[in-house]
Amino acid sequence: MKLAIVVQRYGPDINGGAELHARYVAEHLARHADVCVLTTCARDYVTWRNELPAGTDRVNGIQISRFPVARPRSPHAFARHSDRVFEQPHSIADELAWLDAEGPATPALVRHLKARQHEYDYFIFFSYRYYHAYHGIRAVASKALLVPTAERDPAIGLGLFPPIFRGARAIMYNSPEERAMIRSVAANQGVPGVVVGIGSEVPDRLSPERFRRKFRLHSRFAIYVGRIDENKGCRELFEFFQRYAARTPGDLTLALVGTSILPVPPHPRIRHLGFVSDQDKFDAMAAADVLIMPSFYESLSMVALEAWALGRPVLANGRCDVLRGQCLRSNAGLYYENYDEFAAALLRLGEDRDLAAALGANGREFFCRHYSWPVIEGKYLDMLQRLQDEDADADRRKAGGGRRNGAREEGRGERLPGWFARRRRTLPPAREVMEALPQGPAVSRESRVASRE
């Protein structure tokens, strides 16, 4: 079986969530199939400048084909288009202009997909909201699997994407909340979908003591790992932790790992360690008492999964449906929606070692059961096998003169409206659509029982 992973950026030093996800999936599926990666020459997701050479390359044994980005993103134009489609009534043409402005505009990649689609059995597209996924899925819909990595942001409310969610052959969701959101916006229940998520490359040997010595962090600490950004909820985290530190005696420190975009407040109990190596990151998480995830928007928190893999409890922002759902399903993390809950939960995790250990143990079990690589690989392979069976069945019917499989073709022929209809401003602001979507963690009774068992 020949698979192509289609992703906006790819490389060993590119650590964005979806990109890392794509790399892990490519490297693990390469053990079971012939995998190559189709991507762009960009490294920077803000400008999409062509920084890497076009052509073929190899990363960790995987063949990469890079295609140049036709034009870099203009932040000004993108902001203008975003304002129009997110906040005002608009047309399909406006949304297409927004998609072009967002980028990475790679018509060469789309042309390659169209021209060479017969060389691949299936294409796995990452991140529904980018140019390559939208145009790529439209070009090779009958072979397209989508890993949407959708968050609860206004882009999910655009009118462009529901046909894509209905048109892909299969969707590999990151979480039940993501699946519920996409099904609600696109009504794509007929498209095969499975909640897969992503595993992690946790090192075999960890040394928390080495980390403590290296960074001279000898007190107990809570850790945040990721970009230190307002969008990630870090401003609220700083505010809450400073209040907590002022009111609660003790030595619990907040350690921050990651590049800082938001200024870190000078506080004796807040330590910014900067960008660290993977080994240091995992050592730090192993040494921490608890991982804090303050983000408001996530499609799946890999960091939380890594903390659980290491047997550490998580304290998450309960206003993020996905994080809250993860905590409830795993029984491995507490969550907060305001300062009082933040302080009480953090105090509880700090004081009650038994509880922290039990949550950590649940987390480890949850990770092993749902996010270990054999499980993830198995889900991908099962889905690919299912699609192959469907294709074989359809081919047999075709050879026998029968009707093609309706499920396979369903929703795949959705065309864009005509020139005039495309310019009619009849679409509501995307933010309104997003806000009307159902909210809350998708935790069923069965999943809770299963997670307890």
Added chain:
Amino acid sequence: MADFNIRSDSVNVEEIMQQIRARIREKRGVDYTEQEIRDLAAVKLEKFLDPSKVRSDLLEQYRQLQRDQANPYLDIDEDLFGSPRPWVGKVRRLLRPLLKLFVNPGPLMRAARLESVCHAQWEEERRQLQQLQLFYELIHNMVVETTRLGIEVKNLKMRVESLSDRLDFDERRARALEGTVQYRPAATPAPAGAEATGPRDEEGGAAAESAVSKSRRRRRRRGRRGQGGTTEQTPAQAAGSGESGAHAGPRIEGEAGPAATPEANRDERPGASPEGEIQPREAGHGPDTGPGSQEPGT
């Protein structure tokens, strides 16, 4: 944190979160945020006015109202024939009879007067409306403050109840400890001579004062006892208060004399169990009501 009751082998995050939230609610009691107070006040206000129309520039509005009140009513003659320039006004008034020969200004003046009255009435109504709005605002502020005060009173009541409970407990504990302190040393038997001297001293004891050196020593001792002693004495204490009664301190710490009768001590200690321990109910209150039991940071 003692009332959380989760076994580590059966963790349920949802339950823990419910417990945490219940505990937060319990701790906050009737303590509300500013927004919640306003919401509460708005609910009360909605019964009789629309809080959204309440203005915040109360003082300025009152001042403006005062200024508005200074506006004079329209003077028809003055406005029709007057002028800012005095000589023009004078000429107009001189020519006024002449003007009446050509036109009849009566209806015009009546209309002007009517307009003036209407305007005055409108002004008055406007002013009343403004005043009403100001009253609304005053009422709004009063309701907010009353709500706040009500909540504070509830808080204070809870606090007073808590303090009085704590005080009761402290008193009971103090009594129990006093009992321990008073009766354990009393077990030391008082010598017969001492029993005899006690009453003699109280009656005057003139015969005993014959020995000068002994008497001085006794007086000194008595003086010391009088300063540090307790006013309430049980019969057992009185029995032990003789010369040979020695000191109270060491006795309290359990250094009872050889002839002490434990049975007597046990029987007479208030609030003590037969085994010589403080009643468990009182002792058990310590960690719950003591000041140190309050969780920091919440």
